[in-house]
Amino acid sequence: MEKQDYLELYRQMVVIRRLEEKSAELYQQGKIGGFLHLYIGQEAVSTGLISTRRPEDRVITAYRDHGVAINCGIPAREVMAELLGKATGVAGGRGGSMHMADVNRNFWGGHAIVGAHLPIAAGLAIGDQYQETGGVTICMFGDGATNIGYFHEAINLSKVWHLPVLWVCENNLYGMGTAVNRASAVSSIQQKARGFGIPHSKVDGMDLIKVREAAQNAIDLVRGGNGPYFLEISTYRFRGHSMGDPERYRKPDEVQKWQENDPICIYGEYLVNTSMASRDELNEIETQAEEEIKEAVEFAEQSPEPAPDSLFDHIYVE
Amino acid sequence: MAKITVREAISQALWEEMEADPKVFIIGEEVGVWGGTYAVTKGFYDHFGPKRVKDTPIAEAAIVGGAIGAALTGLRPVAELMTINFAFSAMEHIVNEAAKLHYMFNGQFVLPLVIRTVGGGGRQLGATHSQTPDAIFAHFPGLKVVAPGSAADAKGLLKAAIRSDDPVMFIEHATLYQLRGEVPEGDYLIPIGKSxxxxxxxxxxxxxxxxxxxxxxxxxxxxxxxxxxxxxxxxxxxxxxxxxxxxxxxxxxxxxxxxxxxxxxxxxxxxxxxxxxxxxxxxxxxxxxxxxxxxxxxxxxxxxxxxxxxxxxxxxxxxxxxx
CATH class of the missing domain: 3.40.50.920 (Rossmann fold)
Incomplete structure (x- = not known):
């Protein structure tokens, strides 16, 4: 990667942070409806991970998907417009917060039923294997998803069929409000891959550089025809599970301790310490990101609602 | 016109569509080496090979979910659920994914997917293996649900289902496979959605x-x-x-x-x-x-x-x- 690529990743993380902060504000103002799951604290995970993908690699994730959408190259204005349910949103206002996708950017959603997108990810990989595209499917999911049947069916199939899929567990320590050790037979999620004979590793998800290295190594292995790989990325969400989370399950000092490990600060320090960027350059990126989000909100607010007569569009192709 | 069984009609439809389009493949339990538990895909594995006739684990969510994913990449999978009673194990992927994805992502996702399955009672299989829950699947906008009652319709509708760009639940009946009927020769299609x-x-x-x-x-x-x-x-x-x-x-x-x-x-x-x-x-x-x-x-x-x-x-x- 060149210097500008490193700075671009910083930009993406800051854009995600500002987008999420703004989303929380708009949610409280009643401008965003439904559920809203923020990615704040986990930005280094998808930013580092997706920075290693090639255009032919598919990305699929769960419902905490705004950050992933940004990393896949969807403009913040289209994400914001989707959050506001507008016709200009990335899913035309039909999907909302949990269902962002952009096929042209090889981003396959945004899936809101825990674990249910894992078999679909296996299927995307079946498609690539069948058509010999050379693409890898990167499938992200939370620790909570590893306790549901779909996970086990999909992971097993991927190994039996030697599918080109990179399984990425974002372990943020809680499935909604239930701690990993209260829900999972093993607290080390990567151990579950061992049971399927799938190679695995674990990396610190607060450090983008470490995530990138681990992801690059993993994706190279999968691309090299070695079958699936399982990467556990430990991370933490600084906000509640969703906007309606009373957060009775964790103590403020635990949250504060993690917040001291802010992935954006860690990466910023890295860029400054390695002379990749000056403080001024980072400040400039932050100013631009704020500008971008401001513009995104304006765009979203000024965008039209989906037309009432479009209600029945896209139920069927034919 | 040839008089053939419903089983032969379905088998012919699959065979012809697979010969015509390399994107069509079969995925399900015992569809390959075994030849299909109702012998519908007998001979397919030897002719088309393991790439196009995929034997799966007993894992219905993986079968339907996998078929959905493959369909999204432009393939045209025919997923087989051994009986409709097992479709409940894949309910999430049939009604919450297959029926929703095209709409929810604003038309971006296209699922040329067929889920072939078998319902019906009368064979002393007990309560869990004898159901006719067709109406459940017909409840969901986004799915097409087809259930033929004759050999000709079975062939014509299955060929149409495979060529359809929408997800189609194709429900066969376990006691109809031996039923004989006249089926026109050649590329015979019946449009979906016509009584x-x-x-x-x-x-x-x-x-x-x-x-x-x-x-x-x-x-x-x-x-x-x-x-x-x-x-x-x-x-x-x-x-x-x-x-x-x-x-x-x-x-x-x-x-x-x-x-x-x-x-x-x-x-x-x-x-x-x-x-x-x-x-x-x-x-x-x-x-x-x-x-x-x-x-x-x-x-x-x-x-x-x-x-x-x-x-x-x-x-x-x-x-x-x-x-």
Missing amino acids: VIQRPGKHVTIVTYSKMLDISQKAADQLAADGVEAEIVDLRTLRPLDMEPILESVKKTNRVVIVEEGWKSFGVGAEVASRIYEEAFDDLDAPIQRVAQLEVPLPYNQNLEQLALPKPEWVVRAVHEVL
């Missing part, structure tokens, strides 16, 4: 589909001996439901009996009857009668099981009720 008059008559309209078409035909034969000419409308597709031939027929006969194998409550008959009442109330000379499975989980014991399943005599009785 059809299978037998013309003027005194009563019998609306039915799948296995109950055969039962209704037998009833109509008995009625004919008494001078009652029953017109049989075969739904063939449950969603989208084509009411046109039914409403036309009701105009003529003014009397309706609906015959389905599934339970009466919240069933196909309930839906069809409601639509007739809504759209053709004034054409009716008698309340609609419904013939359906008795409201009980099907028992293993043959005598008990048969007590619960609709038979021609029930249809005849229902017709006399409305005449």
Whole structure:
């Protein structure tokens, strides 16, 4: 990667942070409806991970998907417009917060039923294997998803069929409000891959550089025809599970301790310490990101609602 | 025209579509080496190979979810669920994914997917293996649900389903595979979403589909001996439901009996009857009668099981009720 690529990743993380902060504000103002799951604290995970993908690699994730959408190259204005349910949103206002996708950017959603997108990810990989595209499917999911049947069916199939899929567990320590050790037979999620004979590793998800290295190594292995790989990325969400989370399950000092490990600060320090960027350059990126989000909100607010007569569009192709 | 079995008709449809389009492949339990538990895909594995005839683990969510993912990449999978009773293990992927993805992502996701499965009772398989839950799947916008009752329709509809860009649930009936019927040669297609008059008559309209078409035909034969000419409308597709031939027929006969194998409550008959009442109330000379499975989980014991399943005599009785 060149210097500008490193700075671009910083930009993406800051854009995600500002987008999420703004989303929380708009949610409280009643401008965003439904559920809203923020990615704040986990930005280094998808930013580092997706920075290693090639255009032919598919990305699929769960419902905490705004950050992933940004990393896949969807403009913040289209994400914001989707959050506001507008016709200009990335899913035309039909999907909302949990269902962002952009096929042209090889981003396959945004899936809101825990674990249910894992078999679909296996299927995307079946498609690539069948058509010999050379693409890898990167499938992200939370620790909570590893306790549901779909996970086990999909992971097993991927190994039996030697599918080109990179399984990425974002372990943020809680499935909604239930701690990993209260829900999972093993607290080390990567151990579950061992049971399927799938190679695995674990990396610190607060450090983008470490995530990138681990992801690059993993994706190279999968691309090299070695079958699936399982990467556990430990991370933490600084906000509640969703906007309606009373957060009775964790103590403020635990949250504060993690917040001291802010992935954006860690990466910023890295860029400054390695002379990749000056403080001024980072400040400039932050100013631009704020500008971008401001513009995104304006765009979203000024965008039209989906037309009432479009209600029945896209139920069927034919 | 050749007379072939429903099994041969389905097999031919699959074979021809696989020969014609390298994107078509089969994925399911025992579809390959075994040749299909109902022998529908016998010989496919040797001819098309393991890439295109994929034996899966016993994992229905992986079968349907995997087929959905593969369809999103432009392939045209035909997923097989060994019986419709196992479809419940893949319910999430059928009704919450396949039926939703095209709409929810604003038309970006296209799923040219067929889920072939087998329903029906009457084979002493007990309560978990004998159900006819077709109506459940027809409840969901976004799915197409097809259930043929003849060899010709089985072939023509399956070929249309494979060529469709929408997810199609294709429900076969376990006791229909041996049924013989004339099937036109060559590239024979039946459009999805078209009901059809299978037998013309003027005194009563019998609306039915799948296995109950055969039962209704037998009833109509008995009625004919008494001078009652029953017109049989075969739904063939449950969603989208084509009411046109039914409403036309009701105009003529003014009397309706609906015959389905599934339970009466919240069933196909309930839906069809409601639509007739809504759209053709004034054409009716008698309340609609419904013939359906008795409201009980099907028992293993043959005598008990048969007590619960609709038979021609029930249809005849229902017709006399409305005449």
